[in-house]
Each structure stands twice: as structure tokens, then as C-alpha cells.
Amino acid sequence: MAGKLPKWLIATAAAVYFFLHAPLMVLVLFSFNNSKFSAGWEGFTVQWYQRLLERRDILDSLWVSVEVGVVSTIVSTLLGTLLALGLARHRFSGRTFLESLLYVPIVTPEIVCGISLLIFFTAASKWAGSGNELLASAGLPALLPVLAPGLLTIIIAHVAFNISFVVVVVRSRLEGMDRNLEEAAMILGADEFTAFWKVTVPQLWPGILSGALLAFTMSFDDFVITSLVTGPGSSTLPIVVYTMVRKNVEPSINAISTIILVVTAVLIYASDRLSQDKPLTPT
Amino acid sequence: MSGGGGSGGGGLRLAWLRWSARRPGVRAWSLMAPGTGWLLVFFLIPLGFMLAYSFMKKGVYGGVEPGFTLEHYLRFFDPLYLTILLRTVVYALGCTFFSLVMGYPVAYVISRSGAWKNLLMFLVILPFWTSFLVRTFAMIFLMRDTGLINTALIAMHLVQEPIEMLNTPFAVMTGLVYGFLPFMILPIYSSLEKLDPSLLEAAEVLGARPFARFTKVVLPLSMPGVVAGSLLVFIPALGSFLTSDLLGGAKEMMVGNLVQNQFIAARNWPFGSAASFVVMGVVLLAVFGFLKSRDDSAPGGL
Numbered sequence: 001m002a003g004k005l006p007k008w009l010i011a012t013a014a015a016v017y018f019f020l021h022a023p024l025m026v027l028v029l030f031s032f033n034n035s036k037f038s039a040g041w042e043g044f045t046v047q048w049y050q051r052l053l054e055r056r057d058i059l060d061s062l063w064v065s066v067e068v069g070v071v072s073t074i075v076s077t078l079l080g081t082l083l084a085l086g087l088a089r090h091r092f093s094g095r096t097f098l099e100s101l102l103y104v105p106i107v108t109p110e111i112v113c114g115i116s117l118l119i120f121f122t123a124a125s126k127w128a129g130s131g132n133e134l135l136a137s138a139g140l141p142a143l144l145p146v147l148a149p150g151l152l153t154i155i156i157a158h159v160a161f162n163i164s165f166v167v168v169v170v171r172s173r174l175e176g177m178d179r180n181l182e183e184a185a186m187i188l189g190a191d192e193f194t195a196f197w198k199v200t201v202p203q204l205w206p207g208i209l210s211g212a213l214l215a216f217t218m219s220f221d222d223f224v225i226t227s228l229v230t231g232p233g234s235s236t237l238p239i240v241v242y243t244m245v246r247k248n249v250e251p252s253i254n255a256i257s258t259i260i261l262v263v264t265a266v267l268i269y270a271s272d273r274l275s276q277d278k279p280l281t282p283t
Numbered sequence: 284m285s286g287g288g289g290s291g292g293g294g295l296r297l298a299w300l301r302w303s304a305r306r307p308g309v310r311a312w313s314l315m316a317p318g319t320g321w322l323l324v325f326f327l328i329p330l331g332f333m334l335a336y337s338f339m340k341k342g343v344y345g346g347v348e349p350g351f352t353l354e355h356y357l358r359f360f361d362p363l364y365l366t367i368l369l370r371t372v373v374y375a376l377g378c379t380f381f382s383l384v385m386g387y388p389v390a391y392v393i394s395r396s397g398a399w400k401n402l403l404m405f406l407v408i409l410p411f412w413t414s415f416l417v418r419t420f421a422m423i424f425l426m427r428d429t430g431l432i433n434t435a436l437i438a439m440h441l442v443q444e445p446i447e448m449l450n451t452p453f454a455v456m457t458g459l460v461y462g463f464l465p466f467m468i469l470p471i472y473s474s475l476e477k478l479d480p481s482l483l484e485a486a487e488v489l490g491a492r493p494f495a496r497f498t499k500v501v502l503p504l505s506m507p508g509v510v511a512g513s514l515l516v517f518i519p520a521l522g523s524f525l526t527s528d529l530l531g532g533a534k535e536m537m538v539g540n541l542v543q544n545q546f547i548a549a550r551n552w553p554f555g556s557a558a559s560f561v562v563m564g565v566v567l568l569a570v571f572g573f574l575k576s577r578d579d580s581a582p583g584g585l
Contacts, residue, residue: 120328122346193296
């Protein structure tokens with residue numbers, strides 16, 4: 001089959017692959033270049049990686065990114081999986097509305113999503129503030145949560161843009177699964193909960209993990225939305241990298257970029273493997 | 284049945300199963316309520332807030348004053364903002380065009396690559412999920428005055444002075460295509476993947492030349508992928524912020540930068556909201572156009 005492709009077509013595709021990958025390879029290569037101005041190759045070094053370890057702000061932001069990534073991944077994977085189960089396995093009214101709602105985060109540009117959350121958090125915390133004053137004047141404790149920009153607002157935003165993507169991944173796995181296995185389990189005496197935990201979940205697991213890895217990757221990489229909802233003292237790694245890119249030309253940026261690339265590549269490879277692991281299907 | 288449960292929760296569990304078995308809607312929504320609630324409160328309602336803000340008056344220190352006005356939308360007819368809007372649409376369309384021209388051959392090659400398929404697909408998926416910021420920095424690294432391209436050109440004595448590439452339309456367009464090209468390849472690939480090879484054999488037997496086989500059989504059958512891919516590239520390109528911010532500078536401002544600027548620097552929130560809604564409006568038009576074209580073509584297809 002491959003032999004039948006015309007040579008010019010293969011050459012074109014190869015050129016596009018080169019365009020997609022060469023810039024990143026060059027970036028990685030020059031993270032080991034022993035020259036401050038990175039103009040030409042001046043020998044191998046790991047000093048730019050050592051520099052990273054000396055920078056508190058980078059290490060702190062890495063920790064913030066991991067925290068945000070883990071929490072938002074757990075929440076969005078849980079909510080997204082439940083949504084996928086409802087959508088794939090049940091009849092209910094309001095389906096059209098829900099399907100449209102799930103598409104909103106996928107088609108909304110990041111800047112629009114970030115700005116609308118910035119407005120929302122600002123307005124909500126102002127209202128909560130005056131509500132609490134009102135409560136205080138009535139002798140009651142401050143009950144309304146004031147969402148100060150920071151870790152919490154970042155996590156809320158990340159969950160909001162991740163849910164839909166988790167739903168897409170988990171749902172496609174659910175639709176490839178054989179419902180007869182659950183029914184067989186129930187005929188053999190399991191109730192629906194048992195059938196769900198012992199039959200559905202083990203089969204669905206690769207889909208859930210694959211969705212979770214994608215959610216983590218998106219959370220770990222996000223700059224635009226995070227930069228709009230963050231507050232003082234909670235900078236994620238992309239925010240620090242953005243500042244570095246704006247300010248200077250030091251090869252440390254190449255080094256931190258390389259680390260981010262390697263982490264993402266591993267996560268994406270794992271997610272890809274998991275999604276190719278096929279569920280049991282009727283034969 | 285309850286014997287299998289055995290635990291203290293068994294009775295409650297059974298009661299819930301019995302009660303909800305006759306109410307499928309209740310059961311579905313009890314699974315879906317948390318996620319739906321989150322999307323309503325933290326996605327749809329904030330968009331509603333933004334829409335409301337775009338009709339209010341500008342506050343003195345940022346924020347808004349109550350009231351209703353159309354001034355922020357009318358402001359878009361100012362040539363300054365019309366230029367930004369037009370530039371954004373041109374960049375987004377240009378990015379879609381170049382992505383299609385470059386992405387289609389790749390999708391075609393992957394769909395007939397046999398044993399290489401998994402590897403080639405992975406090599407498209409990888410940049411698709413790789414940090415956009417890092418990828419944009421890779422473009423800066425190549426294009427800046429002391430970057431790799433200029434260093435190489437000077438070393439080969441092809442130029443004396445570095446060519447200025449950053450902060451030009453070339454840099455922004457290259458950055459956009461580099462960023463969004465994978466979005467084009469994936470849907471085209473999946474529609475080519477479904478194409479039945481026997482149709483091509485039939486066309487060949489009936490005497491169609493390679494070019495005719497492509498234009499009369501392959502291309503029309505892959506149109507759903509082309510349309511979906513174009514939409515997936517056009518939307519983020521239209522709302523892009525980082526590419527024009529880092530590769531274009533002030534001269535190549537797009538609507539995304541205008542929006543961010545109104546919130547962070549100019550502190551004109553209602554105008555920023557209106558600009559944001561103009562982007563959203565174009566996106567929704569594109570999506571509805573896409574859905575309509577899909578519904579129109581569906582019954583006529585194979």
C-alpha cells in the first residue's frame with residue numbers, strides 16, 4: 001500500500017513533519033549549548049539546567065503547577081466520567097441542552113473564557129464581600145465564600161475547561177464497550193452497583209486514565225486563562241516561563257522548555273497507549 | 284440479590300435502585316448534576332456576565348457602572364478597531380488556508396501508510412498537546428535577530444545584517460500555522476481512514492486517471508474532515524493571544540490582544556467585554572455554518 005504513494009506526496013508530508021518537529025528539536029539541542037547568547041554551537045553543557053535549580057521562583061511555580069494540575073485533574077475526571085456515564089447509558093430529558101453545553105468550552109477561545117471568569121470572580125467576590133458585611137451587621141458570621149484570585153480560582157477555571165475533554169475521551173471508550181457483560185453479571189446475581197464496580201469500571205479504566213492524563217497536560221500547559229484568574233503569590237510554571245520569554249534570551253528558557261516537553265511527551269505517550277488498549281467487544 | 288450486598292448500606296442501595304429504576308431521568312441527572320452544575324456556574328454564567336458587562340458603562344477605576352449603552356459595540360466602527368478586527372479575520376482565514384494545504388497531504392499519507400500509521404499519528408498528536416507557550420518560544424528562538432536562522436544565514440555569508448523576522452506578519456502567520464496545523468490533520472485523517480479502498484479500485488477500473496480519482500472520489504468523501512478541520516483551526520486562530528503577543532508585537536495586534544489590553548492596561552472592562560463578544564459572535568457564526576453544512580450534506584452522502 002505504502003509503495004503506491006507518489007514520491008512528491010511523501011516528500012511534502014516529510015517537509016510538514018520537519019516543520020512540526022525541527023523547531024522543538026533545535027530548542028532541546030541548544031539547551032545543552034555552552035554559550036550565553038546561543039548563536040552558534042560552542043560545546044556541551046548542563047549548566048542551564050543547574051541554573052534552574054538555583055531559581056526559587058521556578059521551583060515554587062513548578063510546585064503550584066503540580067498542585068493545580070493534580071487537584072483539577074481529579075475533580076474534572078470525576079465529574080467528566082459521571083457525565084459520560086449518564087450520557088452513554090441513560091435516557092433523560094434535556095439531552096440537547098447538555099450536549100450543547102458540553103460543546104461550549106470546546107469552541108470558546110481561551111481568552112474569552114479567561115476574561116469571562118475574571119469578570120465573574122471579581123463580581124462574585126464583591127457581592128460576597130458586601131453580603132458578609134450585611135451578615136456581620138446582623139450579628140452573623142461571614143458565611144459567603146469570597147473567591148480571592150489565587151490557587152482556588154485557577155483550579156476552578158481549569159476544571160471548567162477540562163470537563164468537556166474528559167467527557168469526549170471517556171464517552172468514546174464507553175461506546176466501544178459491550179453492555180452484555182454487565183447484563184450477564186446482573187443475571188448471575190450482581191446488583192447494578194456491583195456490576196458497575198466489578199465489570200464496568202475495570203473495562204472503563206484505561207479511558208478514565210487517558211482522559212485524566214490529557215486533563216493534567218492541559219492544566220499543566222495553560223497560560224492564557226491562568227494568567228487572567230491568578231492572584232499575587234500563585235504563579236504557575238507557564239506564567240514564570242512567559243515572563244522569562246518576555247524579558248531575556250538566557251538559554252535557561254531552553255532548559256525549562258525541554259523539561260516541559262519531556263514531561264508532556266511522556267504523559268501523551270501514556271495516554272495514547274491507554275486509548276489504544278481495546279475493551280472487550282462482542283465477537 | 285440483597286444477599287450479595289450483605290453490608291449495612293445494602294438496604295439503602297436496594298431501595299435507591301428500586302426507586303430510580305422507574306425514573307431513568309432521575310438516575311441520569313444524579314450522575315450528571317455535579318459536572319453540569321460546574322459548567323453552568325463556571326462557564327455559561329460567566330459568559331452571561333461578560334455579555335451584560337458589554338452593555339454597561341465604564342467605571343472610573345475599572346469595573347462597570349450600571350446602565351445600558353451600545354457605545355462599546357459602536358466603537359468597533361472606529362478605523363483603528365476595524366483594522367484590528369479585519370487583521371484578525373485575515374490571519375485566521377490565512378492560517379486555515381495554509382493549514383489545509385499543508386495538512387491534507389500529511390493526512391492522506393498517514394491514511395495509507397500501513398505499518399507506520401501509529402508512529403505517524405503519534406508524531407501529529409504530540410505537538411497537538413505540547414505546550415503552546417514552548418512552541419511559540421521555539422519560533423522566537425529560530426526567528427529573532429540572534430536566532431538560529433539569522434546566525435546560519437550570516438555564517439554562510441548569504442546576508443550581512445540579520446533579517447528582521449519577529450514582529451512581522453510573516454512571524455505571526457508562521458506561528459499560527461505552526462500552532463494549529465495538527466488540528467487540521469486529525470479530522471481529515473479520520474475521514475480518509477473511513478474511505479473504502481474498493482471505491483478507488485472501481486474508479487481505476489472504470490478508467491479514471493489518478494488526478495480524477497482524487498478530485499472525483501477522495502476529495503468529496505473527505506469533505507466532512509476538511510470542514511471540521513478548518514473549523515478547529517479557524518476558531519483558536521481567531522481568538523489567539525499568545526502568538527500575536529510574542530511574535531507580532533504592538534504592530535500586529537489581534538482582537539485577543541485588544542481584549543486582554545482593555546482588561547489589564549486600559550481598564551475599560553465593558554469595551555473589552557464587547558470585543559470579546561465580537562470574537563465569540565464570529566465563532567458562533569462559524570459553528571452554525573458548520574453544523575448547517577453538515578446537516579445539508581448528510582442525507583445526500585453515501
